[in-house]
Amino acid sequence: MRIRERAPHLVIVLCSLLGVLGAAIVDLGRRAPGPLSRAHQLDPDLEGGNDCALCHGGWFESMGDACLECHAAIEEHIELERGLHGRLAEVQAERCGTCHSEHHGEGFRMVNAQSFAFSGVANVETFDHGLVGFEMDGKHLELDCTECHEYADAEVPPEGAFRYLGLDSSCASCHEDPHEGSMRQDCANCHLQTDFDTHRFERHEQFFPLFGSHGEANCLDCHEPEGQHSLAAQMAGRSPHGERECADCHDSPHRRGFLRRNAERDGLPTDSGCATCHDPEAFAFLGDAVGIDSQQHALSGFSIDAPHDVAECADCHDPGLESFAERYPGRSADDCAACHESPHGGQFVGDAFSENDCTSCHARQHFDPPAFGLEEHALAAIPLEGAHAELDCHACHQEPGPSVPRVFRGTAQRCEGCHGDAHRGFFADFEAELARAEGGECATCHDTTSFSEVPPGDFDHARFTGFEVAGAHAQNHCESCHRPSPEPDRHGRIFGHVADHFGEVEGCATCHGDPHDGTFDRAGAPRQVDGRRACSRCHGETSFRTLPFGFDHELWTGFALNGRHLQLECSACHEQRPGERLLQAQEVRWPLVPGDACADCHVDPHAGQFGASGAVDCARCHEDALHFSELRFRHDWDSRFPLEGAHAELECSACHKPAPVGDSEVVRYKPLGTECADCHGVNEDVLRRKQRRRR
DSSP states (O other): OHHHHHHHHHHHHHHHHHHHHHHHHHHHTOOOSSOOOHHHHTOGGGTTSOOTHHHHOOTTOOHHHHHHHHOHHHHHHHHHTOHHHHHSOHHHHHOHHHHSOOOSOTTOOSSSHHHHHHTTOSOGGGOOGGGGTOOOOGGGGGSOHHHHSTTSSOSSOOTTOOSSTTOOSOGGGTSOOTTTTSSOSOGGGTBOSSOTTOBOOTTHHHHOOOOGGGGGSOHHHHSOTTSTTOHHHHHTTOSOOSOOOGGGTSOOSSOHHHHHHHHHHTTOOGGGGGGGTSOTTOSOOSSTTOOOOHHHHHHTTOOOOTTGGGOOHHHHSOTTOOSHHHHOOOOOTTOGGGTSOOTTTTTTTTSHHHHSGGGGTSOSSOSSSOOOOHHHHTTSSSOOOGGGGGSOHHHHSOOOBTTBOOOOTTOOOSHHHHSOOTTTTTTGGGHHHHTTSTTOSGGGTOOSSOTTOOOTTSSOHHHHHSOOOOGGGGGSOGGGTSOOOSSOOTTSOOOOOHHHHHOSOOSGGGTSOOTTTTGGGSTTSOSEETTEEGGGGTOOSSOTTOOTTOOOHHHHHSOOOOHHHHTSOHHHHSOOEEEEEETTEEEEEOOOOSOSSHHHHSOOTTTTTTSSTTOOOGGGTBOSSSSTTOBOOOHHHHSSSOOOGGGGGSOHHHHOOEEEETTEEEEOOSSOOOSHHHHSOSSSOHHHHHHHHHO
């Protein structure tokens, strides 16, 4: 129902749209109101002049937008707000036709006086170039527009050229650069537009005020063409800007620290440091009129304190010297040698102490006594350590004579240079080896604390003496062998020499008595056993009582230990007896036995039946067995009565019975009868019968 009610209205709207569209189509087909200007006629896109949309815009484009599609440079100026077009209001800038009308024919100039008038320029001849960023003045005002804008009056500028655009305000865009690129392209910093030879330095006072002698100087006097501060360097940014100090242009004879400290004292900028003593407006910069007080003198690094407080200026600064450098050499308070002659005769030239000058060893106020302690001496060739640290300087550094400098450099650095040989040349054979020790030959074993104390392990006793201190010897003090002398020698030492107390060193017997009374040194005894000599043939150094190599009893005594003898202790035959005391050690002597025969040690159990005492050869019947009862007696060979028959089966005791012999009772072996009746008689004792016969 509603659709039918609205149908007439929709029809009306549609018809209206079609009518407007048709009118527009008819309007597009209309011709231009007049011919285009010559500039636009030369554009092939505008040929014919009937395509209005190219300049007037289409459906969604304004005429201003259409113009700027071709005039891109103008569009850029508007966007960047540069030039004359950039100054126009936004509405005015979009209406190009207001200033530049069209369709007036080929001879019409679209840029004319009316164009400038609409933009706010009433007279082109007096155009203010400041509107476009160029403050034109002087000679430039005398120029015709075409002298800078070549196509200002051209009917149509050549393709790609502009009537007014395309120029900039830099001088070099129109003028040749007489500086050939050495200056920054900002000529107006120095030159005026009225006259190129007339310079201006409006900002010079910001960097350096020109007054006094500086006001009369020529520019090139300060800005030399090839110098650091040349005008080219200034404009190119290669020269430092800011406030300058005197030394930037003048060679100052003073140290910069001296100038700075003087300026700080008076509360002046650093560049005015020279002014504390010198008047910058005066031309007489040098001379005796320039004064300096004691405080300023201290700022130079040399404080005029004692003992320099009594000196006159001429005493240190000779007025007869011409140059400033000679008269004022810039000495420091510690540069004593600059004024004072060294009493050391040049001994310290070129070493660590000359760098610190005299104050390395001496106080500033006095020369003697020196302020040279252990820490300073450590910088020398030999540091003072141990007993050396307690010595007086004169003990080592002696004064040869009244006019001869005391010897410091060249003093002996090695022990043997100052100290005599306390060892009487004992180590002469090792001189070359010991000389390689740092500090000297003595330093191989001794330190600087005490000569009498040798640190353990520092002395190779075997290497230097041929005698290795081992075993029990290693447990003793050195004084055990090297007994201190009761009186010091000429070197002040009491260390004892072995030869002084024991004579010439000849093995163990040099210090120890022979507990064997020469038994093992008799003729025929071995002098050497497996390379060992003297006592070491049997004994070691750990203990005299031990025999680390064993004892060959037969080799040394001629008596082999077998059987029961082998199980006995030495003391069973060699009864011990205390020996004499030697070197704080208790030695034990082993006395010799009476002889090597059995009877020398053992009582004859046979009461002389087999011969006189000491002449009996027990070994004929007894073996060197564990027991004396074990026999090797052969009755058939060793007696006059062979055992045969029933006799062979008898025990020895059947025939050999105890019988009194003298004051004792022993088993009777001889003499016995060999006849049957001697043993098998009738009720008569054979032995007694024989005794009667003897009577």
